[in-house]
Amino acid sequence: MAQETQGAEGTQRLERGEHITREITRIPQRFPPERVWLVCFAASLCLLALFAVSAFVLFRNGVGMWGNNIPVNWGLAISNYIFFVGIGHAGTLISAMLLILNEHWRNALNRFAEAMTLVAVICAGLYPILHLGRYWRFYWMAPYPNTMDLWPQFKSPLTWDFFAVLTYLIVSLLFWYIGIVPDLATMRDRSKKRRGQVLYGIFALGWRGSARHWQRWNQAYRVTAAIAVPLVVSVHSEISLLFAAGPIAGWTSTVFPPYFVMGAAFSGFAVVSMIAIVLRHAFGLHDVVTDRHLDLLAKLLLACGLMTSFGYVAEAFDALYSGEDYDVQTLVDRLSGQYAWSYWGAVILNFVPLQLLWWKAVRQKPVVLFVVGGCVVVGMWLERYMLLVTTLYRDYLVSSYGEYHASFWEWSLFAGMLGVFFTPFLLFVRYLPMISAFEIKEALFEDRGERKGKAGGASVHA
Amino acid sequence: MLEPNATEHETFGVLAEFPTAEALIDATKAAREAGYRQIDAYTPFPVEDVWKALEVKDNRVLWLTLAGGVLGAAGGYGLQVYTNLAYPIIVGSRPLVAPQAFMLITFEMMVLGAVLAGIFGMLVLNRLPRLNHPVFDAEHFGFGGKDRFFLIVFGNDPKFDEQSVRGFFDASGASGIQTIEHAEEPQ
Numbered sequence: 001m002a003q004e005t006q007g008a009e010g011t012q013r014l015e016r017g018e019h020i021t022r023e024i025t026r027i028p029q030r031f032p033p034e035r036v037w038l039v040c041f042a043a044s045l046c047l048l049a050l051f052a053v054s055a056f057v058l059f060r061n062g063v064g065m066w067g068n069n070i071p072v073n074w075g076l077a078i079s080n081y082i083f084f085v086g087i088g089h090a091g092t093l094i095s096a097m098l099l100i101l102n103e104h105w106r107n108a109l110n111r112f113a114e115a116m117t118l119v120a121v122i123c124a125g126l127y128p129i130l131h132l133g134r135y136w137r138f139y140w141m142a143p144y145p146n147t148m149d150l151w152p153q154f155k156s157p158l159t160w161d162f163f164a165v166l167t168y169l170i171v172s173l174l175f176w177y178i179g180i181v182p183d184l185a186t187m188r189d190r191s192k193k194r195r196g197q198v199l200y201g202i203f204a205l206g207w208r209g210s211a212r213h214w215q216r217w218n219q220a221y222r223v224t225a226a227i228a229v230p231l232v233v234s235v236h237s238e239i240s241l242l243f244a245a246g247p248i249a250g251w252t253s254t255v256f257p258p259y260f261v262m263g264a265a266f267s268g269f270a271v272v273s274m275i276a277i278v279l280r281h282a283f284g285l286h287d288v289v290t291d292r293h294l295d296l297l298a299k300l301l302l303a304c305g306l307m308t309s310f311g312y313v314a315e316a317f318d319a320l321y322s323g324e325d326y327d328v329q330t331l332v333d334r335l336s337g338q339y340a341w342s343y344w345g346a347v348i349l350n351f352v353p354l355q356l357l358w359w360k361a362v363r364q365k366p367v368v369l370f371v372v373g374g375c376v377v378v379g380m381w382l383e384r385y386m387l388l389v390t391t392l393y394r395d396y397l398v399s400s401y402g403e404y405h406a407s408f409w410e411w412s413l414f415a416g417m418l419g420v421f422f423t424p425f426l427l428f429v430r431y432l433p434m435i436s437a438f439e440i441k442e443a444l445f446e447d448r449g450e451r452k453g454k455a456g457g458a459s460v461h462a
Numbered sequence: 463m464l465e466p467n468a469t470e471h472e473t474f475g476v477l478a479e480f481p482t483a484e485a486l487i488d489a490t491k492a493a494r495e496a497g498y499r500q501i502d503a504y505t506p507f508p509v510e511d512v513w514k515a516l517e518v519k520d521n522r523v524l525w526l527t528l529a530g531g532v533l534g535a536a537g538g539y540g541l542q543v544y545t546n547l548a549y550p551i552i553v554g555s556r557p558l559v560a561p562q563a564f565m566l567i568t569f570e571m572m573v574l575g576a577v578l579a580g581i582f583g584m585l586v587l588n589r590l591p592r593l594n595h596p597v598f599d600a601e602h603f604g605f606g607g608k609d610r611f612f613l614i615v616f617g618n619d620p621k622f623d624e625q626s627v628r629g630f631f632d633a634s635g636a637s638g639i640q641t642i643e644h645a646e647e648p649q
Contacts, residue, residue: 010482017507018608143541151545155563160570163538167570171577178581182507189606205591208598209605211503212463212520213588215513219523220584224577227527231573238566438507441609445483445509 013448017441020288024437025183025190028430033282037430044422051416054409055130063133065409072392072404077131079384080414082239083267084124084421085165086260086380089232090268091117092172094300095179096225096232104443105296108289111183111436112279113272114176115428120271121169123420128161130413157241164238171231175224178217181207183433236261243387250330250391253318259311266304266350267380270373273297277366277373279434288435291364298363298372305354305376312347326396334390338403342386349379463500464618468644471617474596476627477603478613478636483509486611489634490515493613496630500619504597504612506605522587527580534575538568596645602638614642 031037058065068075091113098106129138141162143152152159185207188200207213237257244256276297280289319327334343353375356362363369394401428434466474480486486503490512493501503512542564550558585591597603602610613636615627624641631639 010484014482014609021605021609143545149549151549153551154542154545154567155560160566163567163570167574170574174577174581178584186506186605189604201593202591205585206593206595207590208595208603209504209506210588211505211509211512211516212518213590214505214508215518216520216523216584216587218508218510219521220527220580223524223527223580227531227573227576231570234566234569234573241566442507442509445507 009448013444017444020440021186021437023285023288024433024435025186027283027434028187028432029190029192029196031430032284036282037426040422041426041430044419044426047416047419048423049416049419050412051419054413054416057409058130058413059135063131065407067405067407067410069402069404071395071400071402072389074131074388074392075404076385076406076410076414077127078242079381079388080417081124081127081131082260082384083381084120084127084417085168085239086236086264086384087268087271087377088117088120088124088168088172089236089261089264090272091115091120092175092228092232093265093268094272096175096228099225100222100229104447105293107436107439107443108293109272109276109297109435110439111176111180112275112429112434114172114179115425115432115434116271116275117172118169118176119421119424119428120268121165121172122424123417125165125169126417126420157238157245160238161242164235168231168235171224171228175221175228178221178224179436179439180432181205182209182217182438183436185209186437187433232264233261236264243391248391248395249324249326250319250334251387253315255311255314255318259308259315262304262307262311263380263383266301266308267377269297269301269304270376270380273301274370274373274377277370279429281366285435288440294366294369295360295363298357298369301373301376302354302357305351309351329394330391333394334386337390337394339386339390339393342382343390346379346383346386349375349382351379463502465502466500466616466618466644473617473624474642474644475614475616475622476624476631477597477600477640477642478631478634479602479638480611480613480636483512483611485635486613487511487515489613489631489636492634493615493630497621498615498619498627498630500616500622502614502616504603504614506609506611520587523580523584526583527576530579530583531572531576533579535568535572537575538571539564541571542567594645596642599645600640600642 066075066077068077091110094106094113095110099110129135132138140150141152141159152162181204184200184204188197188204191197191200237260240256240260243251244253246252273294276289276293280286316331319331322328334340353372356368356372389404393404478489480489483505486505487509490501490503494515494517501516503516505512543559546558552558597612597614600612603612613631615622615630628639
């Protein structure tokens, strides 16, 4: 009797797994919302063209095209850089951290979250080069033997940054890639057209699902995940050191690394929620990305938001407790100075709509979650802008006070950068399996027999 | 474990199909008990119990990761020490070799070394990429249709005998038992 029910459940599980595989692998094959995709893709290509024009103008005329100057010499380029890296971190965290915690619900989200990480890191990586002025010498950051016998200054956070972001890019790419190989093999075997068979086939590396391969793959995948989590923390801590290692009032604070890491995760989870909502709506993936997934994402968002808000409090406390005149002055400038709109904008957009997520009914409403996510993205963008500008525009010497206003070309480059973000992401959505089908099946198998044991049961992961 | 080659072994192996992962796990255990050693299973998703049943205990990926991490960290730290000594710039009489300031790059290089060694080591140990393989010629093989679970006894198994392997699979409830021939191999 027990054997029979087990058998029936096994068949049901197999059918469910097959249904999900078909649902996911069908998307790249017969893309249902082709027209909507084309419109989005055309728009993002326009933005990409705008990026090319803005970069060309910048390279021709130099950074004098921009509004940044002494004392505010970082401007939008660097605040956007931090914004994009920060978004990227959520993809790694959601995928790697939840993998090592064995949280199966990640399987519906990890693939596209990691793809988002990749494109975000590429956007971020471009900014420092564009901001460099002498962009043709960006490779001077790398230690290579040269006739001048010169080396990078390894005690500078700028060099740390180069190593951190490059490592992060390579690790994210490899982690994403070995995670997609088994699904590429599925695509290879399901493609009806020669071109698909060849292209998916090459990138699937001849994956045949051998148990001996899976065993090593599993070790490599999990150990990479375990390494990726501290990597995220190190990368964004390092970015905060770009600020904190300098003797600027309002930046030299030990609260910066955790404050930055939490803020990064916060903004990134907001973007992941927004992408999840859009994709599930566009492709009707309601049975894969369920309401429960949105609920969990919203909880993560709420938790990270509250931790980020603690960073705000700690930062203000730090300035007041130090009693340093310049630190207190910077705090006052933030609260009531010329750029107070960026401070209050960040506080309000980050933390006020967020409080709605205390209610479960709200968490499961995609539209509300999307709007809250959007507010957080804008709020966190303002936070980076605020941290940069409010600190730099009035430094120690009154004679060097100055203002910063982004020029047209900075805004156009930012808009263009969204094209750099969306173009590869849309191509990913169009041509690759955007949800990890084999990991969902793995989770279904591992959860056999404990359907009612865990909260939410089978709907958690599938 | 080496897979059979065309010069020494007449057939590549005998492959059988099982409807579920549970059936595959049971059959794998039975095959081990029957004394077969050169065997492998094919599953559409990672099934831990299958490689446990195969008694695969290969931790080389983990050791490679560790070695890569150690080498990366040593290389990263060494690079910074070397360059600072090779072109000394003393600022405010601060030490040339400053471990605190070197730790971040050391950490990043450790991560990079570990991940590169782990992932590429995994691919090399798996002999991937290998775009063609004899099992791809088998009927129903691949991830094209519904999920299927396969077990193969390779031709280089000491106890390999086509008829007895087929008999074993028949008894263990497999379907679609087929003999796999060698594929064309690169010279």
